[in-house]
Amino acid sequence: MSRPELQAPPEIYYGDVESKKYTNNTRVQQIQADMTYRALELLNLPEDEPQFLLDIGCGSGLSGEILDEAGYTWVGVDIAPSMLAEEVALEREVEGDLFLQDIGQGFGFRPGSFDGAISISVLQWLLNAETSHPTSSPPHRLTRFFTTLHSALRNPARAVFQFYPTSDDQVQLITSIAQKAGFGGGVVVDYPNSKRARKVYLCLFVGDGGAQVPRGLEGDEVEEAEEDKVKFEKRRQREVRRDRSGKRKDVKGKDWILKKKELYRRRGKEDVPRDSKYTGRKRKTIF
Amino acid sequence: MVRLITHNLLACHAKNCNTNNFPLQLKDVQVEQREAEFNPDFLRGFMPRIEWKALVEAAKQVGDTSLPLEQPEMLDDEFLKQLHHVLLEIHIDEGALVCPNCGHVYPIMNGIPNMLLAENEIG
Numbered sequence: 001m002s003r004p005e006l007q008a009p010p011e012i013y014y015g016d017v018e019s020k021k022y023t024n025n026t027r028v029q030q031i032q033a034d035m036t037y038r039a040l041e042l043l044n045l046p047e048d049e050p051q052f053l054l055d056i057g058c059g060s061g062l063s064g065e066i067l068d069e070a071g072y073t074w075v076g077v078d079i080a081p082s083m084l085a086e087e088v089a090l091e092r093e094v095e096g097d098l099f100l101q102d103i104g105q106g107f108g109f110r111p112g113s114f115d116g117a118i119s120i121s122v123l124q125w126l127l128n129a130e131t132s133h134p135t136s137s138p139p140h141r142l143t144r145f146f147t148t149l150h151s152a153l154r155n156p157a158r159a160v161f162q163f164y165p166t167s168d169d170q171v172q173l174i175t176s177i178a179q180k181a182g183f184g185g186g187v188v189v190d191y192p193n194s195k196r197a198r199k200v201y202l203c204l205f206v207g208d209g210g211a212q213v214p215r216g217l218e219g220d221e222v223e224e225a226e227e228d229k230v231k232f233e234k235r236r237q238r239e240v241r242r243d244r245s246g247k248r249k250d251v252k253g254k255d256w257i258l259k260k261k262e263l264y265r266r267r268g269k270e271d272v273p274r275d276s277k278y279t280g281r282k283r284k285t286i287f
Numbered sequence: 288m289v290r291l292i293t294h295n296l297l298a299c300h301a302k303n304c305n306t307n308n309f310p311l312q313l314k315d316v317q318v319e320q321r322e323a324e325f326n327p328d329f330l331r332g333f334m335p336r337i338e339w340k341a342l343v344e345a346a347k348q349v350g351d352t353s354l355p356l357e358q359p360e361m362l363d364d365e366f367l368k369q370l371h372h373v374l375l376e377i378h379i380d381e382g383a384l385v386c387p388n389c390g391h392v393y394p395i396m397n398g399i400p401n402m403l404l405a406e407n408e409i410g
Binding site for chain 1: 289290292293296297298299300309323328329332333336338375397398399400401402403406410
């Protein structure tokens with residue numbers, strides 16, 4: 001199935017059914033929690049000081065619970081009424097104030113209201129135009145969002161957004177608009193080489209010119225998998241390569257071709273042929 | 288679930304509504320009191336961000352007149368407790384927020400204000 005943001009606008013996609021599914025799914029809960037902890041880590045707030053945060057796209061309050069736990073006072077905004085209703089209905093005992101708001105329309109918060117902002121899996125929803133009205137175009141909505149957010153934050157402050165971009169162009173668009181709005185900072189990618197664990201965070205600074213963009217987490221996921229393997233794997237592989245008859249196996253067999261093609265695809269090379277049942281097969285002798 | 292702490296930060300964000308758009312007036316409000324944890328450090332840190340006049344005004348509109356008209360310089364415990372009550376324990380459940388400048392009405396339902404704008408009101 002295609003990505004949710006391509007199917008319908010958020011307030012419709014997260015209707016009663018979908019928001020219930022989303023909120024009650026333990027896997028979603030786990031992922032959301034992990035990403036919220038990571039986002040808080042990237043926010044790098046001073047310890048032991050009570051802070052006032054903005055949760056953009058708070059949904060049914062999965063991330064809000066964690067903010068409560070960590071002792072922060074927060075305000076949440078979301079565009080899906082069902083998600084917010086879910087939060088109220090469940091009486092998840094969240095402390096934050098909630099707003100039904102389209103972030104693409106901008107915020108009305110007074111300048112310097114918040115010590116920081118987090119947003120989990122939201123920004124990609126701003127990248128689709130729902131109507132042909134000029135205020136509905138993604139650049140306009142992003143501009144409005146980032147400029148009003150920039151003024152709502154204190155100086156210095158940080159904002160961390162986890163999001164799912166589909167292409168580098170999208171990342172480019174978002175970062176360039178954020179820069180125009182006055183933010184510093186950039187993109188942090190966790191586990192860049194892992195398909196499943198890869199997570200993209202946009203880490204923006206207000207003021208605080210000297211701050212470095214934090215580095216993404218690397219390798220952990222893959223290393224774990226390798227540790228599980230038995231040692232002397234190399235030698236064993238070398239032995240497997242030899243046939244029982246003692247002959248060496250064909251080096252450039254089907255496996256080798258598939259491996260190479262996969263490698264090229266990963267490197268982003270264009271025109272790598274598809275894999276099919278003909279891949280690496282011998283031609284008939286007639287030819 | 289709108290508390291006065293957020294009301295104190297909220298201005299109208301409709302198109303061309305840039306002056307005199309704060310504070311939003313409270314209309315036909317139903318309030319509920321819910322106890323919250325008292326955190327003096329948070330309040331002390333938050334004091335500079337408060338628009339005092341707007342807060343006193345809003346508190347009056349929801350029927351609480353315990354706050355002094357002028358922002359006191361000394362922050363003793365008793366005052367902080369009062370402030371805590373006004374800022375964090377009064378929840379507005381139903382009603383509306385009205386912009387004093389453009390008259391835009393943001394209805395509050397089930398404690399959630401609807402801040403959505405129509406297409407022609409987006410800045």
